[in-house]
Amino acid sequence: MSHKIAKLAFCLIPILCLSLCSVALIAQTAAPEKKAEKSQTVTGCLQKGDEAGEFSIKGEDGKTWGLRSTSVKLDQHIGHQVTVTGSTTHETKAEEKKEGQVENAGSKMEYADLTVTSLKMVSESCSK
Numbered sequence: 001m002s003h004k005i006a007k008l009a010f011c012l013i014p015i016l017c018l019s020l021c022s023v024a025l026i027a028q029t030a031a032p033e034k035k036a037e038k039s040q041t042v043t044g045c046l047q048k049g050d051e052a053g054e055f056s057i058k059g060e061d062g063k064t065w066g067l068r069s070t071s072v073k074l075d076q077h078i079g080h081q082v083t084v085t086g087s088t089t090h091e092t093k094a095e096e097k098k099e100g101q102v103e104n105a106g107s108k109m110e111y112a113d114l115t116v117t118s119l120k121m122v123s124e125s126c127s128k
Helices: 002-029 093-106
Strands: 039-048 055-059 064-068 081-089 112-123
Touching: 039 064, 039 112, 064 081
Parallel strands: 064 112
Antiparallel strands: 039 055, 039 081, 055 064, 081 112
């Protein structure tokens, strides 16, 4: 009897190991890949946003962008015509829904959010 159990274990252990290895490989390859952040440049009039640390810019194409930055002092350029460059950020569905409700209340639709990495002042005043 113990000979049969040993023979069965000897056959099942390699099968079990192969099964677990294939599951581990599938789990590694199925992990979602993060999309590379896209660099974007927008020129327009820099304005204060709805919340502290938030700013917005309406580009020459009419799109309004939400701006944030930890490296560029955006508050020093409110009311100036500027060109900002940064990476677009993606929000979760819950954040989009919450922000959409706030924006609809303010009646301005934001095209996307931009984390600003550089700013160039074009003019000290915005042309209207």
